[in-house]
Amino acid sequence: MTDQTQHSLTCNTDHGPLKGERLSVGYGETVILDDVDFHLEPGKLTVLLGPNGCGKSTLLKTLARTLSPRTGRVLLDGQDIHRQPTRAVARRLGVLPQSPNAPDGLSVRELVGLGRFPYQTLVRQWSRRDESAVTRAMEAADVSQFADRPVDSLSGGQRQRCWIAMVLAQETQWLLLDEPTTFLDLKVQVDLMELLESLCHQHGRTLLVVLHDLNLAAAYADELVLMRAGRIRYRGAPVDVFNEPALADVFGLRAQVLVDPANGRPFCVPVKGQGQQASGYAGRPTGATLTL
Numbered sequence: 001m002t003d004q005t006q007h008s009l010t011c012n013t014d015h016g017p018l019k020g021e022r023l024s025v026g027y028g029e030t031v032i033l034d035d036v037d038f039h040l041e042p043g044k045l046t047v048l049l050g051p052n053g054c055g056k057s058t059l060l061k062t063l064a065r066t067l068s069p070r071t072g073r074v075l076l077d078g079q080d081i082h083r084q085p086t087r088a089v090a091r092r093l094g095v096l097p098q099s100p101n102a103p104d105g106l107s108v109r110e111l112v113g114l115g116r117f118p119y120q121t122l123v124r125q126w127s128r129r130d131e132s133a134v135t136r137a138m139e140a141a142d143v144s145q146f147a148d149r150p151v152d153s154l155s156g157g158q159r160q161r162c163w164i165a166m167v168l169a170q171e172t173q174w175l176l177l178d179e180p181t182t183f184l185d186l187k188v189q190v191d192l193m194e195l196l197e198s199l200c201h202q203h204g205r206t207l208l209v210v211l212h213d214l215n216l217a218a219a220y221a222d223e224l225v226l227m228r229a230g231r232i233r234y235r236g237a238p239v240d241v242f243n244e245p246a247l248a249d250v251f252g253l254r255a256q257v258l259v260d261p262a263n264g265r266p267f268c269v270p271v272k273g274q275g276q277q278a279s280g281y282a283g284r285p286t287g288a289t290l291t292l
């Protein structure tokens with residue numbers, strides 16, 4: 001990362017929490033989140049974990065103002081996020097949805113440029129600052145070499161990095177990223193986690209990241225939030241909440257949890273041969289069985 005990149009990634013840490021109070025959220029008749037309280041600690045990297053369908057994206061979308069809660073509210077710096085203008089929120093809070101779609105034919109530079117929309121108004125058009133924010137975000141996400149290519153001509157992992165660049169170009173204090181490591185090879189996943197860690201610890205950003213890789217989560221998170229069936233079951237530092245009973249309770253996963261002597265962080269090794277009979281599973285069972 002260049003010095004210039006470092007500078008543009010830095011944000012003011014002097015901001016209040018992002019907080020969901022008594023959130024109830026659902027689709028049609030179905031309630032997914034029922035009376036959930038949630039807050040994000042400024043300056044921390046929080047990773048949200050939980051089984052498929054437990055409500056992670058629903059929670060993230062609610063915090064991001066994409067979904068409206070039926071009851072409860074989301075406060076950004078003490079003000080209801082749904083009562084704030086879209087651009088004002090978008091200058092504070094950047095969101096990477098789980099499965100973003102780029103319009104056909106859009107180039108990488110144009111996609112990343114969309115991250116600057118909160119700063120455009122009738123009287124303030126594209127500026128040098130926008131241009132340099134886009135350039136630096138593409139450098140940070142390592143997509144500069146694709147700048148002029150159509151997004152839809154890239155591989156899945158290359159495309160994912162373009163979306164990350166778009167969110168970085170938004171230069172927001174808050175970043176909510178839903179499965180940003182999807183499609184990335186392991187080395188690029190690690191590079192991304194290092195970038196996210198540095199955004200928090202060196203540049204004052206606050207991040208909420210949904211991941212499925214438990215070990216990546218335990219290695220990089222300041223705080224883990226473990227969710228099951230629409231509820232927050234465990235929350236805390238990886239050393240405090242990443243353990244065998246919690247993994248069995250939340251995922252129905254039998255795993256051995258060990259400690260990495262290099263950094264003191266826990267990691268897990270799944271036990272072979274557990275199939276669907278794993279003890280302690282209490283997610284939302286699908287009733288499906290896999291037969292070969």
Ligand SMILES: Nc1ncnc2c1ncn2[C@@H]1O[C@H](COP(=O)(O)OP(=O)(O)OP(=O)(O)O)[C@@H](O)[C@H]1O
Pocket residue numbers: 027032050051052053054055056057058059098
């Ligand atoms: N637009 C929608 N309409 C109806 N039901 C939905 C909608 N979006 C999500 N759901 C349902 O809400 C529940 C929670 O979905 P959500 O996307 O929040 O899960 P998730 O924890 O993000 O899962 P995953 O790990 O698979 O991304 C699921 O049962 C899902 O089928």
Ligand SMILES: [Mg+2]
Pocket residue numbers: 056057058098178
């Ligand atoms: Mg999801």
